[in-house]
Every structure is written in structure tokens, then in C-alpha cells.
Amino acid sequence: MKALLITGYGDVKDNLKFSQIDKPKIKENQVLVEVYAASTNPVDYKIIKGELKPIKKLDFPARIGYDVAGVVVEKGANVKDFNVGDEIFSRVSGMSPGTFAEFVAIDSELVCPKPKQLSLSGAASLPLVGVTTIQVFNEAHLKKGDKVLIHAGSGGIGTFAIQYAKSKGAYVYTTTSTKNVDWVKELGADRVIDYKKENYLDIAKEVDVVYDTLGDDYTYDAFKAIKKGGKVITLVGVMDKESAKELGLNWFYRFILSLKRIKINKEIKRKSAHYKFILMEPNKEQICEIKKLADDGFIKPVIDREYPFSEAIEALQYQKTGRAKGKIIIKVKE
Template sequence: MKALKMTRYGDIDTCLELQSAEIPTPQPGEVLVRVHAASVNPVDNMVLRGELKSVRKEVFPAGVGRDVSGEVVAVGKNVAGYSVGDQVFARVGEDHVGTIAEYLTIDTSHLAAKPENLSHFEAAGIPLVGLTSYQSLIKVAGLKSGEKVLIHAGSGGVGSMAIQLAKSVGAYVVTTTSTANVDWVKGLGADLVIDYKKEDYLQLLSDMDVVFDTLGGQYTLDAFKVLKTGGRVISVKGALDPQTAEELGLSWLLRKILALKSRKLMKAARAKSGLYRMVIMEANGGQLSKLGNLYRENILFPVIDQVYSLERSKEAFAYLASGRAKGKVIISVGEIH
């Protein structure tokens, strides 16, 4: 089979290569999926550049891609609930990374039935951004109807999903984007769109119940300037908070080092009697099934920017890295859409 592989850390042009590989055999608790579509996420480029080596070191050649939609073609032992021919989608676990390939095995705990009203292209763009938004806004922030939430970078993959999910629970959604994307983001359902090229959100906002930080850096600390007393700042790019570090099972020494890096954020949270958490998305088939139901009911809808063939995978990575994508960047692997 063909599979996109990362041959070493570095840049897109020289470190990604389409190679031949053996079709894997599903182990107990796994299924073999014929891939119809995969998607590219910022984390894939981060791994390629070597930015996550301290968390996980790659063994080369390494598989690429974490989102997938396809068809079950073989079932391992001790698998219940899935059969050959089932149409499925998933955000695979880190030990199964490699969705930009013609076949791959997936742990069934990370798997969900593909919504029947979505194409494989559409379904492949959901898992990572969907689970990131769900775990951040619903599970950790506990966003409720009537609450005000600021979602940065509303035109991105996570932002475009988070806006829809927040609206689905009845929240008042504020988002930031560039001039060219203002009307497009309004179409996603945002109640207030701030053009960051013309306006300063720090001057316009206050008393937000939740700030969903997708940018990191100074944006994470500035979130507390617009947060109400008792509010919640949830980040996917900020410093790791002590609670999350402990839940990850990190060593005492590493937790101490991380606590120093997050001390300004934790101090800002205490000053607002609020919460700061950094969310590291986890693959979860049960939660993905809940998201799938929202698509079946047409409460959420997929947002796709570009679709590339498997042979043009490098172009997909480059386009995502350019920062111009509105929604998801998809790679077509099989013939069924």
C-alpha cells in the first residue's frame, strides 16, 4: 500500500515522502480500515518540525496523520460492535498515527460510526477539531446556555468547529478573525465578530464567562483581562497547568518545572477567582459518537477548505502551514467520497 511517511524532523519538502508499506494486521481490539479520506492538522506540522520531541520521539520512517474516515475491511479478535463493511471515522491514538495511508489499524475505543449524511471527505475533517472543542468547551469549561464565550481564530479548523458547538448549547459567541473572513465567520453562527486588523478585542470585551484560547503566547495571559470573576480560561496552546500535568502522570520534577512556566497564568486565574486549564485532546470514540449525532441532526455542519489527492499531500501540509485555510484541509486517499 501507499503511505505518507516522515523520514526525519525538518521541513515539508524534504522530510515527507510517499512510500510503499505493508498492509497492517488488526490486533485484538482493533479493526483494519481502508482509508477514503484523512485530514491535516497543525499538530502534524508541529511534529514534523520537531516541536514535540520532548513529549514523544518519533521512530523513522513514521506515519503521518491522525484523522480518518473509511471502511472496515477486517476485524481483530475481541471486537464487538463493528463488522466488515461498516463506514467509520476516528481520531486515532498516538500509537496508531498514520492515517494518510491506504490502510491502517484503529483501536475500536477511538472509533465511531460515520454519520450517514456526511461524505468521507466531510467526516475526515471532524475528529481532532471536534474532540478538541468538545473536551475544552463542554467537558472542562462546562459551557452553558446564555453564557458568553470568546473563541479566538474563528476561521481556523478548531475555531470554526468551536463556534458551532458553542452555539449548539445556547452560548453567546464572540470570535476574532481577519477582515477577509468576517462575513464567513458570521455565517458559522457567531453573534459578534471582531476584526483583529481593525479592532482591539481587549478594548471591546469584558465579563466573558469563558475564553477559549487557540493561539497561545500573550493571548493566553490577556484572556484574563476580558474574563469575568469566576470565569474559565481554556487553552490548547498555553502553558500546562498543574492539574493537567498531574493527570498526565508526569514526574514530580517535570511538574515542578511546568508549574514555574504556568505561574503567571495561575496567579491571574486566582485574581479572578477563576479557572485556567490547558487541554490536551484525547482520542475518544464515545465522545466522537456524540458529535456524530449532532451532524446527523444537522445541528453541526462540516467546514472544508481544500481537498488534495494522496500524491499532493505535501501541498496540503504547505497550505495548512500558510495560515490561509478556512476550515479543514482534506486528503483524498480512496475513490469513495
């Protein structure tokens, strides 16, 4: 079968190639899925660049891709919930999962039926951003009436997070550029902040939760936006001590992180805040929650571009620009 492989750490263009590899052999608790659509995510190029080496180093060549929608073509002996021919979607596990390929083997405990109202491309756009957002807001104990600040409202995470937070009854602030203001409003955000014309810190005040997807100074500034006792949940900021320990990082890397946390810890104390770094773990229950939200009309996919499988490297290069409005889809099979 044809698959996109990572050949080494570094630039996206220079460290990816298409190869013919053996079709996966499934285990008794797995399904073999013929991939129709996959979607790109920032974590893909971060893995290629080697940014996640402290968590786990890759053995090259390594497969790539986390999100998938497709059709079950084979199932293991212990799989009872799915049959050959079922349309499914999933966020697969591991550091070298491989949904940018013609077939992928997936543990059935991470598979959910495709949302009925969505195309396979639409379904493929949702798992990683959706499960990540659910875990972020679960950590924040999001409830009706909470005020939430979601940065980068036009991106893959942002477009899902706005819709999800509104489905939970939250009041949503989000940031975006001038050209995206109107269509981000259509996603349901209560206050869209044009960061080219406005300072979000002058508008989003005393919020309950900041969903930090930008890192750097935005992580520190999140403490200016939250109320006393508020919550900052980050995907890209400084890793907290508990998360570093859970991920099994070595003592030296944990020591470096402890130095980086000094400023964060001061902000946490000053605001009596809850701060947590989230590295998403795939979860079937949450994938199926996305299906229900989509079936009930609370979540609609936002897709910027679709690329044929032959242009998957170009899709990843476009993902790296950070200019995508919503998600980028790789069409593996028409």
C-alpha cells in the same frame, strides 16, 4: 501499501516521504480501515518539528495523521459493533497513528459510524477538532447562556467550536480577519470581531469562557476578557502543573514550566479563575456525539481545500501557513 512517513525532526518538506510498507495486521479488538479521506491538523507539523518530543520521542520512520474516514475491510475476532463494508470515521490514538496511508488499523473503541448526511471527506474533517472542542467545553462546564470567546473563528478549530457552542446555547464572540467576517457570521457567531479593525478586548468583556487556540500574549490577555471566576481553557498556552504531571514530563521540563507559570498564576489569583491546558485524548463517546450533532444539523463541515494523496506534503505545508478557512482534506481514495 502506500503511506506517508516522517523521516526525522525538522521542516515539513524535508522530513516526509512516501513509502511502500506492509499493510497493518489487526488485533482482536481492531478494525482494518481502507482510508478514503484524512484531514490535516496543526499537531501534525508540530510533531514533525519535534515540538512534542518532551511528551514522546518518535522512532523513525514514523507514520502520520490522526483524522480518518473510510470503509471497514477487516475486523478482529472480538469486534461486534462493525461489519466489513461499514463506513466509519475516527480520531485514532498514539503519537505515530498513520491515517495518511491506504490502510490503518484502529481500536474499535475509537470508531463510530460515519454521519449519514456527510461525505467521507466531510466526516474526516471533524474528529480531532470536534473531540478537542468537546473536551475543552466539558472542562469549562459550558451551559446555556454562557458568553464564550473563541479566537480564530475561520480556522479548523474555530469553525467547529462556533457551531458547537451555539448548539449548547452559548453567546459566541469570535475573531477573524476582514475578508472572513461575513462567512464566519454564517456559522452562527453572535459577534464577529474583525481583529484588523477592532480590539477584541474592547468588545468581549466579562465572558465566562475563553477558548485559547493562539497562545503567547493571547493566553495572558484572556484573563482581561473573563469575568471574576471565569475560565481560560488553552490548547497552546503554558501547561498547568496537573497536566504536566499527567503527561509524565520529566522533572527538568516541569521545572521550566513552573517558571513560565508564575505570570499565569498571578492572573489566576487576580481573577479567581479556572485555567487548564488541554491535550486531547481520543474518545469514542465524543466522536459519536459529533455524529449525532452532524446528523441533527447542528454541525456542518467547513472544508477549505482537498488534495490528492500524492500531494499530501503540499497539504501539510498549506496547513502550516495558518491561512486555511476550515479544514484541509487529503483524498486517499476516490
